[in-house]
Amino acid sequence: MKRLAHRLLAVAIVSTLAAQAQAEVALDVIGDYEVSFEGLVQADGNWFNNDVVDLNGSSGNDGKDSEFEMRRAELVLKGKGTMFDWVLGYDAKANKYLDVNLKWKLGSNYVQVGQFKQVNSLEELSSTKNNDFISKAMVTNTFAVGRRVGVAYGDGGKNWGYTANVFGREMTRNLGQGQGFGGRFYYAPIVDADSTLHFGISAVDYDTNNDTQRWRIRPDADLATARLIDTGNILNADRNRTYGLEGLWASGPFKVQAEYMRTTTTRTGNSTAADFTGDSWYVSGVWNITGESWGYKGGTPTTPLPNDPAAGMWQVGVRYDDANLTDGSIRGGDEHNITVGVNWYWRSNVKIMANYVAVKSSKYNSALAADLSDDPNIFETRLQFFW
Template sequence: MKRTAPRLLAAAIIATLANQAHADVALDVIGDYEVSFEGLVQADGNWYNNDVVDLNGSSGNDGKDSEFEMRRSELVLKGKGTMFDWVIGYDAKANKWLDVNLKWKLGSNYVQVGQFKQVNSLEELSSTKNNDFISKAMVTNTFGISRRLGVTYGDGGKNWGYTANVFGRELTRNLGQGPGFGGRFYYAPIVGDGSLLHFGISAVDYDTNSDTQRWRIRPDADLATARLIDTGNILNTDRNRTFGLEAAWVGGPFKVQGEYMRTTTTRTNNTSASDWSGDSWYVSGLWNLTGETWGYKGGTPTTPLPNDPAAGMWQLGIRYDDANLNDGAIKGGDEHNITVGVNYYWHSNFKIMANYVAVSSSKFSSAAGANVSDDPNIFETRLQFFW
């Protein structure tokens, strides 16, 4: 068991309680830039009720069905100016760079250079500190592309926008690789006080790494060391092409959100093997029990602060997500999960989350000569401190 994460989080909470909490720390005005400092600390705990596969089997926990770990420790320095914005972010837990880029603002449009989140996932583009559930949906973790080095051009208004970009590898070496390009367009026919209807489409196309591609998915548990569905290595691959659809609706304290993505991995010309295709999707619903509603910015719903900071904001959520990695001779398996959760935001800096995940998966076993079901249950918690 790793005990440093809870201790570090407790120390951060105690230190902050001694002072007035704020959502971010304004440092100074340097030149034309308002410079601020932000941070995010998350500590997670997972408890597994295994079925067939030991979801924690390779973690060295002596057979224990639980895992505790610092999930993120992010430090972000930002500068906001009249013509340019810049950001430098680093995750000390994962030892990797986050957003590191410069944005040139040209009226309603902009050009951005550096490392930034790519455009093919509504959930990925939303702020990590305001995730509706502890683990992002399977479609986001599988087919969504996070941060890459590149250049993007974007334009938009209050209720519409588009981006087009080219990208390469991640800034941190030995992580995401494969140059490509992508784009996203969104439109919200309804944007008002407590009302939203949003639609979006996206596409990315990028090279596979070393002509090999592997698709595998954790069962909505970020600390799990095993995957229940897995294509294995697909050889002689050329490119991955992912198309996505997204939608969101807000009515007062209620939000419904969903995404669908389909990916095709094409083969090189020197093989007769067929291309592979798989898909994944989710639908989720969230209810702010304390009455708050959502905002809208840059094509994503934004989470509010509590109406009463001392009392906090309570949320109830439910999500159904599905993934299918079977295609032809490649039997990667299929999985569908139900997640129910409760979130509590206190003041501007603290969040407590609890999720229960019911997993239902099936994958072909060559030893059994048939599909084998594996249906574990997982209980998850998260303590979060951010400023």
């Protein structure tokens, strides 16, 4: 399966490079459906200036402080019709299914069946190819549920929308598990050609896997093999309940975005241990220094194409994010990161990113009987091709 997927990926890239550069490749009109093909290929490099923990030490202990890896190799087939839309997505790098679903459009509302992203994260719902930073924020990587198989109902207009859904496990086996339900509501009191002001709330409640839950976070570096904060296994865990708040302001080339999530892991009725509560948040700002204005659609921001495709669009951004996994006897630790980044979108298909991450973390060390600080720095790059 992996070999076939890699061959399909190579054919897709070559055929797309031979075609005119565009955001997607229109294949045909079959019946009432406009069928198109999209893809995303990302290659990352991480360089670690370690402090205490070797952030890539478990990758062979080769003495190197760098990691290079193909991050994503996504292939997506889409069909758009009058009443129904469908999508079939697969990541050849991770060997897993992406969005695989059917959406029944009923005027302004819809019913969606299959695998899709759950609705408890503004950053997770935004397009991966247009992430402002190489790694999503700690709150997104930790508490966002991500893709699950389920059923959703939603409705909305230009300034508002809501979604309610039930879900089970991820389609690819041995990944996300736990049956649950959730919802999201957003309201944008300002949406015009130059400015957007958006607020949202979300909640999910789902079962743990085999009555065990573990919360741990990479330090805003997707290729790190170690985590600096970690609750360890929380036994007799029953359910996870996450509440989220989100906000967005965009004006011309400027965008400020923030999210906060608080998660409680409840214990089973026969457990004498206390429930665990952790939280995380971020605030970020991005400036399109070449002047392009941000867009807004369906409760998420949209990234513009370059005004001058030959010169491309340049962005600079900064993000502060925080996570706390200590509660009572569970001493998971806390972490505070600052990320600064530069992005260059060239024409419609190429993106180059560079990030610097300054990490400050603290976690209880039983041998020292005290909190131990670990403050590494990380430099990251990404080369991305999409169509």
